[in-house]
Amino acid sequence: MVYKLVYFPIRGRIEPIRLLLVDKNIPYEDVSCSEGWPDKWKSKLAFGQVPQLIDGDLELVQSNTMLRYLGRKHDMYGSDIKEGAHIDMINDGVEDYRLSYVKLIYQNYEAGKEEFITGLPAKFQYLENLLKASSGSIVKGKKTYADYNLFDLLDIHLVLAPSCLDSFPTLKAFHDEIANRPNIKKYRSTDAWQKLPVNGNGKQ
Numbered sequence: 001m002v003y004k005l006v007y008f009p010i011r012g013r014i015e016p017i018r019l020l021l022v023d024k025n026i027p028y029e030d031v032s033c034s035e036g037w038p039d040k041w042k043s044k045l046a047f048g049q050v051p052q053l054i055d056g057d058l059e060l061v062q063s064n065t066m067l068r069y070l071g072r073k074h075d076m077y078g079s080d081i082k083e084g085a086h087i088d089m090i091n092d093g094v095e096d097y098r099l100s101y102v103k104l105i106y107q108n109y110e111a112g113k114e115e116f117i118t119g120l121p122a123k124f125q126y127l128e129n130l131l132k133a134s135s136g137s138i139v140k141g142k143k144t145y146a147d148y149n150l151f152d153l154l155d156i157h158l159v160l161a162p163s164c165l166d167s168f169p170t171l172k173a174f175h176d177e178i179a180n181r182p183n184i185k186k187y188r189s190t191d192a193w194q195k196l197p198v199n200g201n202g203k204q
């Protein structure tokens with residue numbers, strides 16, 4: 001059964017899920033909901049929102065639930081409950097930072113961009129410290145579902161502020177390693193991916 005990913009044709013909240021599947025060579029199909037949104041879709045979605053992951057008879061929404069489901073299913077959730085909790089903790093931190101980014105992009109881009117960028121080092125220092133403590137990974141020697149979410153978070157911030165990782169060597173090495181993994185590199189080098197908007201309102 002091939003996973004179906006229902007979302008708008010943007011990177012947005014589904015990109016970490018796409019990256020996980022691409023890296024692991026797990027087939028999936030993108031299903032665009034932009035045709036007929038909201039009438040055709042909204043009432044069928046558990047919270048009236050996308051992204052949605054369809055795995056046979058399972059229909060999941062909430063992007064972080066989808067990531068954790070794939071993490072459990074494809075062995076990217078650590079090897080015991082303590083590692084699992086550590087992975088969740090970092091993923092929840094990534095979600096907090098993603099929410100600030102989404103708020104900037106959709107509600108305050110022009111007025112807030114400069115101040116937002118000035119505040120990035122204080123946030124990124126926490127992530128730098130966390131990764132440094134595990135030899136540059138979320139869990140030493142293992143890929144986790146949260147790796148793709150953290151990678152995407154760093155990646156969208158690099159689009160916003162290209163020098164934002166310059167003083168964070170561990171985060172920069174983490175980003176470079178994932179960007180250069182063969183399947184991910186190939187996926188991100190396609191014309192289709194390069195043209196895919198980061199967000200739904202044209203701001204990035």
Ligand code: 0HH
Nearest residue numbers: 008009012013048049050051061062063064200
């Ligand atoms: N907590 C949820 C999660 O993590 C949040 C989901 C969410 O905000 O999954 N979904 C939004 C779409 S993501 C949604 O369904 C933001 C992208 C907006 C793109 C719009 C148009 C793109 C056109 C190319 N929003 C619709 C709604 O709430 O009615």
